[in-house]
Amino acid sequence: MAPLRQHIEEIAPLTDAEFDQVQSFFTLKKVRKHQYLVNEGDEVKYEYLVLSGIYRVFYVDDQGKEYIVQFAKAGWWMSDYEAFFKQGKASMFIECLVAGEVFYATLDAREQLSKELHQMEHFFRVKLTNGYVAQQQRIKLLLSSTPQQRYEAFARLYPDLLQQVPKKLIAEYLGVSRETLSRLYAG
Amino acid sequence: MAPLRQHIEEIAPLTDAEFDQVQSFFTLKKVRKHQYLVNEGDEVKYEYLVLSGIYRVFYVDDQGKEYIVQFAKAGWWMSDYEAFFKQGKASMFIECLVAGEVFYATLDAREQLSKELHQMEHFFRVKLTNGYVAQQQRIKLLLSSTPQQRYEAFARLYPDLLQQVPKKLIAEYLGVSRETLSRLYAG
DNA sequence: ATTATCGTGTGATTTGGATCACACGGTTTT
DNA sequence: AAAACCGTGTGATCCAAATCACACGATAAT
Numbered sequence: 001m002a003p004l005r006q007h008i009e010e011i012a013p014l015t016d017a018e019f020d021q022v023q024s025f026f027t028l029k030k031v032r033k034h035q036y037l038v039n040e041g042d043e044v045k046y047e048y049l050v051l052s053g054i055y056r057v058f059y060v061d062d063q064g065k066e067y068i069v070q071f072a073k074a075g076w077w078m079s080d081y082e083a084f085f086k087q088g089k090a091s092m093f094i095e096c097l098v099a100g101e102v103f104y105a106t107l108d109a110r111e112q113l114s115k116e117l118h119q120m121e122h123f124f125r126v127k128l129t130n131g132y133v134a135q136q137q138r139i140k141l142l143l144s145s146t147p148q149q150r151y152e153a154f155a156r157l158y159p160d161l162l163q164q165v166p167k168k169l170i171a172e173y174l175g176v177s178r179e180t181l182s183r184l185y186a187g
Numbered sequence: 188m189a190p191l192r193q194h195i196e197e198i199a200p201l202t203d204a205e206f207d208q209v210q211s212f213f214t215l216k217k218v219r220k221h222q223y224l225v226n227e228g229d230e231v232k233y234e235y236l237v238l239s240g241i242y243r244v245f246y247v248d249d250q251g252k253e254y255i256v257q258f259a260k261a262g263w264w265m266s267d268y269e270a271f272f273k274q275g276k277a278s279m280f281i282e283c284l285v286a287g288e289v290f291y292a293t294l295d296a297r298e299q300l301s302k303e304l305h306q307m308e309h310f311f312r313v314k315l316t317n318g319y320v321a322q323q324q325r326i327k328l329l330l331s332s333t334p335q336q337r338y339e340a341f342a343r344l345y346p347d348l349l350q351q352v353p354k355k356l357i358a359e360y361l362g363v364s365r366e367t368l369s370r371l372y373a374g
Numbered sequence: 375a376t377t378a379t380c381g382t383g384t385g386a387t388t389t390g391g392a393t394c395a396c397a398c399g400g401t402t403t404t
Numbered sequence: 405a406a407a408a409c410c411g412t413g414t415g416a417t418c419c420a421a422a423t424c425a426c427a428c429g430a431t432a433a434t
Contacts (some may be wrong), residue, residue, distance in 0.1 A: 059327065067330045069323065082320045114312065118305045121312055125301065128315035133269045135322040136256065140246065142329040143254045143362045147421075166381060175330045177422055182383055334391075353411060364392055369413055 001026070003051055004103055007075060012123040022120065025109035031055075031096045037104075038080055038094040044087075046104040047079035048072075053100015054164060058172065059092040068173040071161055074100075077127065097165060147176040151184050188213070190238055191290055194262060199310040209307065212296035218242075218283045225267055225281040231274075233291040234266035235259075240287015241351060245359065246279040255360040258348055261287075264314065284352060334363040338371050 001023050008014060014022065031037065031053055038044060040060070048055075050072045057070040057078055069092065072078040080092040084107060114121035141150055154174060155162050162170065171181040188210050195201060201209065218224065218240060225231060227247070235242075237259045244257040244265050256279065259265040267279040271294060301308035328337055341361060342349050349357065358368040 059331075061331050065331070067327065069326060069330075082323060085316055085320055114309065118308065121305065121308045122301065125308055125312040125315060128312060128319055129272055132315055132319050132322065133272055135319065135326060136269060138326055139256060139322060139329065140254070142326065143256075144246075144248050144252070168381070178382085179384080179423080180421055183421095355411070365412085366393080366414080367391055370391095 001028075004049070007049065008120075008123055011126045012119040014117075014119060018117055018119065021117065022113055025105045025113060026103045027105070028101060028103055030101050031099060033096055033099045035096045036093055037096070037102070038090050038092065040090050040093055042090045044080045044083040044090050045106055047077060047081070047084055047107075047110070048094070049103040049105075050074055050076050050078065051101040051103060053096055053102070054098040054161070055094055055096050055102075056165075056169060057092055057094050066172050067175070068169060071158070071165065071173065073161070077131075097169070142175060147174065147180050148184055150174045150176065151181060188215075191236070194236065195307075195310055198313045199306040201304075201306060205304055205306065208304065209300060212292045212300060213290045214292070215288060215290055217288050218286060220283055220286045222283045223280055224283070224289070225277050225279065227277050227280055229277045231267050231270040231277050232293055234264060234268070234271055234294070234297070235281070236290040236292075237261055237263050237265065238288040238290060240283055240289070241285040241348070242281055242283050242289075243352075243356060244279055244281050253359050254362070255356060258345070258352065258360065260348070264318075284356075329362060334361065334367050335371055337361045337363065338368060 004023065004026060005014070005019050008019075008022065026049075028051075037046075037048060037055070038057075052074050055072040055078060056068050057072065057080065058066050058068040060066050070078060078094060080090045080094070082088070083090045083092075087107060110124060114124055141153055145153070151170075151174060154170065167181055168178045171178045174181065191210065191213060192201070192206050195206075195209065213236075215238075224233075224235060224242070225244075239261050242259040242265060243255050244259065244267065245253050245255040247253050257265055265281060267277045267281070269275070270277045270279075274294060297311060301311055328340055332340070338357075338361060341357065354368055355365045358365045361368065
């Protein structure tokens with residue numbers, strides 16, 4: 001649980017007693033490659049904090065095409081957040097691409113911890129603030145940029161993922177076809 | 188200031204004393220049509236809570252094309268949030284489309300109120316949660332949908348804006364050309 | 375060892391939407 | 405009242421990226 005504490009304390013310092021309380025809401029889980037943490041149609045009981053490994057949060061349209069909403073690596077949170085927050089059914093899948101470990105916790109954990117510990121509400125607010133800004137940048141990119149620019153932005157932001165993730169999946173994240181993406185760094 | 192109180196208390200009840208404290212950070216401002224609240228390059232000192240009127244948050248690319256990141260109407264918050272949170276220069280404009288009034292406050296206000304009043308930190312967390320989910324839906328739409336589907340989703344979500352805002356601007360929000368949008372409901 | 379499957383590159387063809395161009399009625403301006 | 409501008413529709417053309425198709429080496433499966 002030490003990494004959990006460190007992760008939180010980068011934003012919100014906690015006493016030992018407080019961290020014990022936090023800790024009690026989180027469970028550690030090992031995840032194998034190709035394992036799914038969430039499937040479309042599931043109740044989304046948990047959100048996940050990645051300790052290690054790589055994951056993709058994606059959905060599938062009626063024609064079977066896949067679109068990646070989020071990658072996740074160490075230190076990132078992930079879930080089908082729409083379903084998680086509204087406690088509805090998943091419209092997305094979460095798949096493990098590289099084996100690793102995650103912490104998971106319920107919405108109740110988030111809400112109770114936020115209520116009982118002002119520090120934890122602060123922590124979640126700061127995380128959401130960062131996530132909000134990151135998503136807004138993504139929206140701007142999707143609205144106005146060429147495949148070229150999207151690829152460059154991705155390479156700048158996530159050089160590590162560029163190495164570890166098949167290009168096909170990067171294309172699914174960028175909203176570009178596999179072939180077009182391939183031609184970007186060839187030409 | 189009554190509408191401000193009501194707006195906050197939908198999420199986080201406050202005592203009179205607490206609200207006084209909150210209130211002291213907000214200022215009311217009348218806004219005329221075509222008035223700009225933020226210009227590209229500005230220091231973004233404020234975020235805005237809309238009381239009335241309609242506003243657009245947009246940016247302009249190197250070719251002069253405009254893209255709308257957000258519309259805002261009564262009860263919505265707006266700013267160039269990336270610049271606001273990071274206290275950097277604006278990359279966007281905020282323009283008033285229909286005259287009205289806004290409250291505004293600084294980042295300091297948000298941070299201090301969050302620190303001093305657990306309730307306010309809760310309020311902001313809930314707002315960010317909703318904003319995060321809404322943005323994620325937008326990302327999904329931009330990634331996978333046709334102009335047709337985007338238009339339909341917009342019409343479903345914001346039937347009022349569809350009436351009050353020129354189609355050209357709706358096209359800029361959807362990431363579609365004016366002409367294509369026009370042909371959607373003709374065909 | 376041989377056969378699938380996966381990741382990737384690359385050519386040929388198609389196509390949806392952007393762009394360009396113009397029309398026309400409704401406001402606002404002078 | 406004439407002139408300029410705005411919002412909107414619509415036809416013609418163009419083009420960037422999707423789609424279709426195939427190749428080929430590398431990894432995984434039988």
